[in-house]
Amino acid sequence: METNQYMEMFLDESREHLQSLNDGLLGLENNPEDLSVLNEIFRNAHTLKGMSATMGYTKTAELTHDMENLLDMLRKEQLKVSEEIIDVIFKCVDSLQEMIENIGNGDGEDLVDVSDLVRQVNAIAKGESAAAAPAEEAPAAAATAEAANSIQLNDTDKKVIKEALGAGMLAFSVHVELSDSCLLKSARSYMVMNALDELGDVIKSVPSGEDLEQEKFEHSFEVCVVTDKDCKAVEEAVGAISEITKVVATEIKLDVPAAAAPVAAAAPAAAPAPAAAPAPIANTPAKAPAKAAPPKKVADKPKHAAGQSVRVDIEKLDTLMNLVGELVTNKVRLEQIGMTHRLTELTETLEQMDRVTTDLQSVVMKVRMVPVSQVFNRFPRMVRDLAKELNKDINLTIEGEETELDRTVIDEIGDPLMHLLRNSLDHGVEHPDEREAKGKPRTGEVGLIARHEGNNVVIMVTDDGSGINADKIRNKAVEKGMVTRDEADALPDADAVRLIFLPGFSTAEVITDVSGRGVGMDVVRSKIESLGGHVDVTTKIDEGSVFKIKLPLTLAIIQAMLVKVQDEMYAIPLGSIDSTINITPNDIKTVQNKEVIVLRGQIIPIVRLGEVLSVPKGHEQEEEDIFVVVVHVGDHKTGIVVDNLIGQQEIVIKTLGKLLSGLKMLAGATVLGDGHVAMILDVSALM
Template sequence: MDMNQYLDMFIEESREHLQAINSNLLTLEDDPHDISVVNEIFRSAHTLKGMAATMGFEDLASLTHETENVLDLIRNQKLTITSEIMDVIFKSVDAMEEMVQSIMEGGNGVLDVSQLVEVLRTIVSGDFEQAVQESAAASAVALSNETSEEIVHSEGTQESVTRNYELDDYAITIMRQSKESGHNIYWIHISLREDCVLKAARAYMVFDQLETLGEVIKTTPGVEDIENERFDRSFEVIYITARPAEEITNKISNISEVSEVLIETIQLPDMNKEVAASAPVAQKQKDETKGNTPAQNQTATKKVNGNKTIRVDIERLDILMNLFSELVIDRGRLEQLAKEIDKTELHETVEHMSRISGDLQNIILTMRMVPVEQVFNRFPRMVRDLAKELNKKVNLEIIGAETELDRTVIDEIGDPLVHLLRNSIDHGLESPAQRTQMGKPEEGVVQLKAYHSGNHVFIEVQDDGFGIDKNKVLNKALQRGIVTPTMAETLTDRQIYELLFASGFSTADQVSDISGRGVGLDVVKTKIESLGGSVSVDSSPNAGSIFRIQLPLTLSIISAMLVQIEAEKYAVPLSSIIETAVVKKSDIMMAHRQQVIDFRGKIVPLVSLKEIFSIPVNGITKEDEVAVVIVRKGDKMAGLIVDSFIGQQEIVLKTLGKYLVNVFAISGATILGDGQVALILDCNALIK
């Protein structure tokens, strides 16, 4: 069977299971006695193991199996959870994620997990720092009985051979059904001679003989490894047949270069005992489905409606979005032609098409929207590890994880949020001892919050730590020459905090490999502004800091105001516009050699786009009035001087290509209805 067709599904579902395991492990660490959480982790691990074994990823299946053994002892209350055991399980999950990432990048998912496997086995055997004693000793005896038994040699001698079944539920079901039908189930160990040249060919001959008399259920190592001679001199087979062991032994022994055949009958566990052992868990699951909480009801609803959803490759959605973008351009062209031709029938048809395409646009944009939960889910584990490394107690509160963003934005915001969270934990929060001295709880709080507002999504990272020392920030800025003493006297508190985003700026006395206050914040600002957003910071002494990120809902299609400057047309994103106005020239004043106007009681500087872009003057300018677009970036405002306003329009954002990068104050271009190209202004750069 060609497994490649299932690879994408395997990767997607593996990531979901690993995310669920990580999340539930954090819950378990807070409440080690919650067996229901252990059951959830065990089910996810068991499913992941089965999928990995089916797809032939043996390292992943092996590590998951050993982790599953530890979880099994925990859920059966034979093993007490300790911090050290949790660390090992977390490291195992990290290794699983690394293997899945390798598979996702086209690798084979191979990773040396022998050390982790050995540590997990010592936990099961009770030798792991003597974490458990009596119960662990009992489980060690059980494990010993299960994995090392007296095997009857084909010639009648006895020899101890280690074996490992590692069977999934499907294989066990087949074995049980075969046993009930009167078939024999054997474990067979085949050894080849040391001088065997073609090991794979000999193994093939063994399988060929076995398949004439029965069915091979599992091989160790896997079939692919045996075919590629990735084994020493021996391999194991679990085999179902109606024939006696002697006949099987004779068949294999007659193959040349086979030196030894060991065979035993596998005794399956008593079904009644297994059912009795799992009954309490089954009853608990039954109780949980009664819907005592809204969250449980919601989960149940999702399961019922699961057949009404499908997975769609994100590349297909990108193609659909690109095609619709071209349709938007053609729609603008048709609207322009309808105005020029001025036919009633054409107007009606174009208006109907505009309504339909508008509905289609909303559906496509909705399809591309993804909850920020996809990004937020990776942070609890990161915060847990970081807090442990820094010997701090941190409670991460996540609010608004269901808030949706376009996937193109989702893909880019992970790294900036990592920077902000690491800064908050490392240099924002105090140590437990310091917090106690200040009358604060030992556990610091970092809040990650997302919410919608208009056509934007806001993401906030807030901590209840030291706050930002504005004097320290200002002194460092003066030392670095970022501000002059004259400028420093006029800066507000918020403007001082904004200095943290200056390139390479840091107030940290010692720069650690985790973060220093300010390290990486210039990177955060650059990334967020490249997404058409903005980032700001505010702080209160000894009360904490808050970093606020503002992002557009989507980057593909935006609403803009088209303006005319001489013969050229420009697009100003509506998200940046406060108001448009016509100002008398007599109302324009000069301040610090800069033209300004009084806009609703605030002094707003004017920016002449004609001068910025060196547009040649061809027409006749009005003597007494100027058209101004008032734009905003955070608390700062500016008035863009234009010749005239054309009107509001939805435009498709196109990049300028790799040959026109870092063009000042231009974020892209669009094609208008008449076929002309209009440049899209970057208002953030103009205000800056």
């Protein structure tokens, strides 16, 4: 199924909606007059309908649709909320829950019979009482659930059992549950089979013996056995095997239909029941085809079990991260010991450990990642409200909300994005009339797009509005005394527009005076930059503007290039590195006393890291080869001259703490593999 990749999301969201449906219904029960609760329930039902229809689960969608109809009538006060109605809706929710779980288990949605429920719902909608609708669905559901995991016997099996019974032997259906921690499930099941074989004849097992051998089952299976021993003996024989948590042997009596119940009861623990609904053993009619035993299907597919997520304090994750970092550091030390003392055994063990720590690190990293949808989710509502307020027609398009970012970034990015969106709506998109006059569609398009770009995540806020008038920005900046007239005029348009990011540019009057933007743009910028990101704007008059935010994937760990200056080690974030080149002293030219190099036809200023950071001179390094790390911030490039390139490495960023906060040119520190501390350069400050 192509929709498979969305399965996890569908299930999670469905569960979430069902949960809120449940909560809402509870609220409604206590407070039947509350329309807002009703609306909330309606919305949930509606979303659920849409999602299941999209996923192609028509039955789920249909039931939700009927339920939605009912809710709609309540909402429009065509019906009064009564206990009966709430009960029926609750039942709908329960059935839906069951269906969703079945879907999650890999079974279809069809296993839950909802026809009665649908009848009930429709009956109420037509003004009849639900009681008038035939047949409660509950017992039916129960029956299907309980029948799960029981053995489906075909004619041959029954014949054997019949013969055995005739010979004075007993037939048992044995339900065996293995402990959750059991690793060698196949071995255990084999032992069970052996034990039962000794007692009598194993007629059948569900899943089949082959599947048991290949561990194609969860933790329980059924075996049908004929023996001359009694029920207790069978249970004891199997129970003696270790790692078996539960054995229930139930006698099979072919001629007494009522005996079906105990068989079914053997699997009460198997909830949520796969509800495979084969007819219970005893009254299996001859026509019941022994199609592939349904419980096996369950075992084949990964279970999407409920309640798999846990909320964890981000600080705990930070601690975990630190500990993993330390582990890695210590591992490197051990490796060095192994190397110096040539301890092959130690080195080999450490190689194993290396794999584990690498995995551990990536897992911890992943744990910290959350999709940007967490932030994006709140915007459609805000945009709708704001558009109404401003009397504008706005269509918000959101793309790439599944893009993942570090939790800490996600928490911080909301406000800046809100700022940008508000600006786009307020100052970017014009009024419908104005748009029409310009020959644009009345509805303005605002986009919120997230995507990966190398080691970064890019979030763009786009609009097809009026764009930013560079001249107005120039004037404003001059007026504010931020730049001189000459400076302003010398700026190309693209740069002039960037003046809006300067602190002090945006004040209350700017919002009204300038047809562009200006609300807290410097705040947006400083926020983004504090996250190690970068914000830029491109605009075209009457075509719109694009605000582009570039963020590092994570704040905690980055890829960095380690460089050496004299005896000091520094880390340069790989994200801002353009290239590393090797030059000779002759390649360095000067322009107005500033050193530059020419790289691929581009003139790039260079800085000597040792001088900039006033690294104490230990030894003079007049070599022929000069290493230059070319870094870029936006379109600006600078070459950083270093003594040596050590290599690329993943580093854990640590803050320098309160005492040393705000030091220029440093973005933090990191602990290297050998335990030394290295400073991380803030590239943008070097330019």
